Amino acid sequence: MGTKQLVSVIKIGGDIVDNPNLLQSFYENIKQISGPKIIIHGGGNKASTLQKALGIEPKKIEGRRITDAPTLEVVTMVYAGLLNKTLVAGLQALGVQAIGLSGADGDAVRAHKREVVEIDYGFVGDIDTVQVSVFQELLVSGMTPVCCAITHDGKGQLLNTNADTLASRIAMAMSSVYNTQLFYCFTKAGVLENVNHPESLVQRLDEEQYLRMKQDHKIVDGMIPKLDTAFEALDNGVFSVHLGDVAILGDSTLKHTTLCL
């Protein structure tokens, strides 16, 4: 770590992007974080709403979403278009010099179409490379990259990518050059022992306890891949990983979950 500069990589969930009050709270808190930062945003419900309005039946195999060609068009429109530009314009209004990116822009994040083993996920991208130099150049010019989770394969194909994984991979890549802290912001105060009791917040979570909580079904559903990518970041050079609501961006003393090795 030593003399490396600090960079904050901040993932905000679709549930924040979807909610005007939470989005406002995000804007108020993001201003408080000094130094270079990279924002990664999730998709929210807008893509599903648009799909339904267009009569595109959401495809699922064994509960997992499939990105067929019409779905890829919809998520590209919503994530890279509407949500990304709304966030960029909102940040610009605060004086944050935001610049929106998909993985195709500047070849920032390259992926490959997930190989078909048992399930064909369609146009879903598994990340191969994050070009640190592209992010670094933008940060050095005083810009704040705002990344949606659309990547490309370098051969002209756009790909739908998991936003939690994207945040983790960008943070891991940046840690070769920067002292990188990674935030996952969502609508809860952090990881909870009992999902119905906010006061059961786990303030420090190590992998052993995580595995135990998974076994006890205290951590379920979307929190599992999120925590998997979060621990992967911590295991690969990212110096701190924090999970909580957007208020932790503005006040790091607020209670939230910090991962530990």
Add this chain to the structure above:
Amino acid sequence: MGTKQLVSVIKIGGDIVDNPNLLQSFYENIKQISGPKIIIHGGGNKASTLQKALGIEPKKIEGRRITDAPTLEVVTMVYAGLLNKTLVAGLQALGVQAIGLSGADGDAVRAHKREVVEIDYGFVGDIDTVQVSVFQELLVSGMTPVCCAITHDGKGQLLNTNADTLASRIAMAMSSVYNTQLFYCFTKAGVLENVNHPESLVQRLDEEQYLRMKQDHKIVDGMIPKLDTAFEALDNGVFSVHLGDVAILGDSTLKHTTLCL
């Protein structure tokens, strides 16, 4: 002009973006242009198609399109999302280090909501400022900005802007630093004396002849605002303005229309 470096500002019409063959031809020709370049793209029919599919009635007053809130969402999704990222990924596949921009990204192009005089055009932006430094930094890093015609007002509001005007204003701004050539590429060979006869191409067009052709109704409809913005660029520092099909990007000796003072 002197020792200024050359930059090419290239507007490609929506009719090219919509047509896979013409888009392929654009990709083949754009590779031939050496030196820094900025691409501006139009919208094509995709936004209208999406509007219809969503049951949004296109609003017009006296034949002019009105951008109400649902329409702004649609054009932001289509122009800044689907079309912009498709172009960026397509250019990346050629080895062009493309980066997609709306006017909000990096605060590159700021506009204000058009004032209501007789008609309320809705969320339509008239351009105030083009930040040359943002484009310059990207060009110096070897990137090719790919701009859609969505701008912002600096207060969080996205605005729908005319792509021909955007190209002209970017070219004018760049000419303070670069020797700027401006291309308008569409599906005709250039300005025609008789729109039904491709051999009636006007190879050199000055303002006097333009006014005469307008009076004689030889230049009509969308060509009028296009040529107005094109002459505005020539009158304001842009050193050459060319109109024609995408082949002129690859071979400048091909017949097309060049504007002259």
